[in-house]
Amino acid sequence: MYLLCARKPITRSSVRFLTFDAAKQPRIRIGSTAPNFVAPSTVGDLDFYKYLGNSWGVLFSHPADFTPVCATELGEFASLKSEFDTRNVKLIGLSADDLTKHVNWVKDIQDISLGGKKFNFPILSDTKKEVAFLYDMVTEEAFRNINKGPIATIRSLFIIDPTKKVRLVMTYPPSVGRNTHEVLRVIDSLQTGDKLGVVTGVNWKKGDDVIIPPSLSDEAAKEKFGNFKKVKPYLRYASTKK
Template sequence: MVLLGDTVPEFKADSTIGPIDSFHKFCEGKWTMLFSHPSDFTPVCTSELGAAAKLQGEFSKRGIQLVALSCNDLDSHKQWVKDIEGSMSDGRRIEYPIIADPDRSIAKQWGMLDPDEKHPAGSSFAARCVFIVGPDKTLKLSILMLRPLLRVIESLQLAAKYPVATPADWRQGQEVMISPRISNEEANKLFPKGYRTIQVKSGKAYIRKTPVPDDESPAPKGGDATCGA
């Protein structure tokens, strides 16, 4: 099982765009989203990979490279891609790799196997997992759904670059919160767009909101995408 902050497991594998000789080299210096699926030629998985194909451009804008994994061999993947592109991707080509893991060795390394879902032959399927790997090859996020990923990634990237946090239900363009570790004096220097303090019943001035920082903001690295503690 890979834990948050761990360096992700190294592996090499065949994929639909060619061999990946080192997953660490594949990830190095880039944000990577690895998402797994139980099996080829299944309806939900087909729709999910089609949805990912539609969003390739949006992920690319945010500097995210996609890579999928399913516990089937490469020939199966290549046939499956034809189905996905023909029915679920609105005509968009799948440009991201789909990793072949027929012996489930990668799924085991990453803790993807679902103990409650079994193949007719008795082996476990891979669960629907999503892993966000940072440029330093460490695990930043793992979830079991493929939904608000763009928002989560934007939040992680902001927190990696600036001492801010994103509030619940945050969307791109909305205000973010300044980390409570930053004094008002520092905030005045680091956030040239200014900030506002939310009045709360306790009287404590710990909720400070500011427009989303940009490249002109001199804010140092540091922050927390969830709580800003």
């Protein structure tokens, strides 16, 4: 059984049993506080907030084990774990199958993508779709068919910052594999923006020029960034390279 709570510390008094009622489903948007939960995982029962600590997090979900697209995704995230580590980001997967299946699926993923190396981050078991409900991954209609096979809508990815705020939400169709490098690019952009008070343009990647927000005057921008390129009054580029 899962222990779930949206914003309160996990205690016996805060445990509640979820009914899959669309009117009661949390609405997860950019800026929402990521709901906490305790759920079984491949590394034991996992308290989400404690697992993240002061790190960023990427939570991404799958409707079932032994699915081809999802297997490639988990393998690629695992192979790039060192890249996420350098950005202070913790990975956590989720699948709506049980832990026994997870263990065997991980063996396949190690063979497919990791050259036999050990899989290196936890996968939640969400057999009752309760974390999926808590994170608004599944529609009310899907819950009416909850015991009739995989729920294709459990294909969401969340980037969560150290304050437990949701910074990005992406939901993929089952036929389209995620772009792990896009997830890294977004994290680089968010972390750069938080640090420097800037935004980033189309196809931006780490090291490229950033955009100075219109709220900053030219004088303040020059003091902060030195020389900058002014394309339009509202579009000004600055370098982050020293």
